[in-house]
Amino acid sequence: MEKRVAVLQGDGIGPEVTEAAVRVLEVVARRFNHNFHFNYGSIGGAAIDEFNHPLPEETIALCESSDAILLGAVGGPKWDQNPSELRPEKGLLAIRKHFDLFANLRPVKAVPSLLHASPLKEEVVQAVDMMIVRELTGGLYFGEPSRKTDKAAVDTLVYTREEIERIVEKAFELARLRRGKVTSVDKANVLESSKLWREIVDEKRKSYPDIEVEHQLVDSAAMKLITNPGAFDVIVTENMFGDILSDEASVITGSLGLLPSASVRSDGFGLYEPVHGSAPDVAGKGIANPAATILSTAMMLRYSFGLETEAATIEKAIDTVFEDGHYTADLSGGSDRVLSTKEWTDKVIEELDLQSVSNSIMFSYV
Ligand SMILES: NC(=O)c1ccc[n+]([C@@H]2O[C@H](COP(=O)([O-])OP(=O)(O)OC[C@H]3O[C@@H](n4cnc5c(N)ncnc54)[C@H](O)[C@@H]3O)[C@@H](O)[C@H]2O)c1
Numbered sequence: 001m002e003k004r005v006a007v008l009q010g011d012g013i014g015p016e017v018t019e020a021a022v023r024v025l026e027v028v029a030r031r032f033n034h035n036f037h038f039n040y041g042s043i044g045g046a047a048i049d050e051f052n053h054p055l056p057e058e059t060i061a062l063c064e065s066s067d068a069i070l071l072g073a074v075g076g077p078k079w080d081q082n083p084s085e086l087r088p089e090k091g092l093l094a095i096r097k098h099f100d101l102f103a104n105l106r107p108v109k110a111v112p113s114l115l116h117a118s119p120l121k122e123e124v125v126q127a128v129d130m131m132i133v134r135e136l137t138g139g140l141y142f143g144e145p146s147r148k149t150d151k152a153a154v155d156t157l158v159y160t161r162e163e164i165e166r167i168v169e170k171a172f173e174l175a176r177l178r179r180g181k182v183t184s185v186d187k188a189n190v191l192e193s194s195k196l197w198r199e200i201v202d203e204k205r206k207s208y209p210d211i212e213v214e215h216q217l218v219d220s221a222a223m224k225l226i227t228n229p230g231a232f233d234v235i236v237t238e239n240m241f242g243d244i245l246s247d248e249a250s251v252i253t254g255s256l257g258l259l260p261s262a263s264v265r266s267d268g269f270g271l272y273e274p275v276h277g278s279a280p281d282v283a284g285k286g287i288a289n290p291a292a293t294i295l296s297t298a299m300m301l302r303y304s305f306g307l308e309t310e311a312a313t314i315e316k317a318i319d320t321v322f323e324d325g326h327y328t329a330d331l332s333g334g335s336d337r338v339l340s341t342k343e344w345t346d347k348v349i350e351e352l353d354l355q356s357v358s359n360s361i362m363f364s365y366v
């Protein structure tokens with residue numbers, strides 16, 4: 001298979017974790033006889049510095065001529081005082097909107113060999129396997145008016161019926177492939193947009209009689225995510241609630257550095273990025289955990305390229321590296337057996353190569 005991947009490294013640890021992910025994809029391509037072409041583009045603070053724009057035309061053109069986008073992270077203290085149109089985060093919102101990537105899929109799954117890294121009890125963590133389906137191109141992030149003066153500021157939370165319908169349908173479809181349960185999270189006791197959201201979920205559920213549906217208010221959902229996370233299968237929610245709940249959910253697994261994401265539209269085109277940000281506090285030290293970004297490339301292979309075996313191979317290699325006790329600093333729990341970003345990625349690559357050798361030995365016996 002021949003595919004073009006646009007790589008937007010961004011800021012902070014973005015270049016470090018995307019470099020790790022590209023190395024892994026190159027190994028997978030070699031092993032499975034694919035041709036992945038990586039072309040680099042600029043976004044976020046790096047693009048502001050180079051082009052005076054957080055999402056330059058050149059980057060949009062590169063992504064339009066690609067089959068998928070791999071993104072690191074944007075933002076950092078250097079640009080925090082910039083006017084809002086020159087904030088790195090604007091580049092991220094703009095690329096999501098430009099490509100209509102309305103469905104942000106954020107899986108949260110316990111890693112059996114990492115149960116000790118979670119602040120929750122092991123028996124609570126081991127039951128965790130959920131998919132947060134976050135609406136990504138509407139809501140407060142995009143509503144107009146949005147402005148600030150010294151005396152007052154306004155943001156607008158607006159959702160159209162169509163925007164809610166398509167994300168809710170996506171959640172129901174995903175639940176059918178999983179354990180058949182959808183939890184819709186809203187604030188329907190206060191917000192008009194949430195009332196419409198809840199009505200639409202209730203309309204749509206009639207077409208999915210096989211799916212169990214529950215509504216939860218976002219405040220108590222935030223609490224239940226910690227007290228009984230194993231009860232969730234698919235969570236569907238609006239843009240900002242999904243942003244907050246997914247960072248909260250990362251605590252269950254042990255590190256924000258473990259959570260991947262896919263931002264997709266209906267035709268399968270997608271942008272793949274870790275849930276975490278540019279982590280300025282660890283950037284440039286070579287110690288970031290690249291697992292979330294590498295796992296995001298597995299989602300790319302699965303959702304945009306239909307390469308399920310290749311995706312599962314990456315996920316298995318990562319599981320094995322953890323089982324063998326190899327960790328980056330965020331998961332080390334103070335142990336001195338800590339690997340750098342590059343050393344940990346080397347372990348994943350060694351594991352992929354080992355699997356490849358054992359497969360060919362098995363093959364030679366057939
Ligand atoms: N998708 C994105 O590009 C994205 C997402 C979130 C935040 N941001 C931006 O990133 C900047 C920093 O935001 P923040 O500090 O609130 O959130 P963050 O996610 O960057 O970091 C939060 C904490 O988690 C740690 N962390 C995150 N990823 C890690 C990894 N892979 N390995 C090890 N530790 C990791 C960081 O060191 C930090 O202590 C801000 O400018 C924010 O707007 C960007």
Ligand SMILES: CC(C)[C@H](C(=O)O)[C@@H](O)C(=O)O
Pocket residue numbers: 075089092093243275277
């Ligand atoms: C950087 C920011 C705009 C972004 C968001 O809120 O969507 C980030 O937090 C994320 O989760 O991808």
Ligand SMILES: [Mg+2]
Pocket residue numbers: 243244247275
């Ligand atoms: Mg976030």
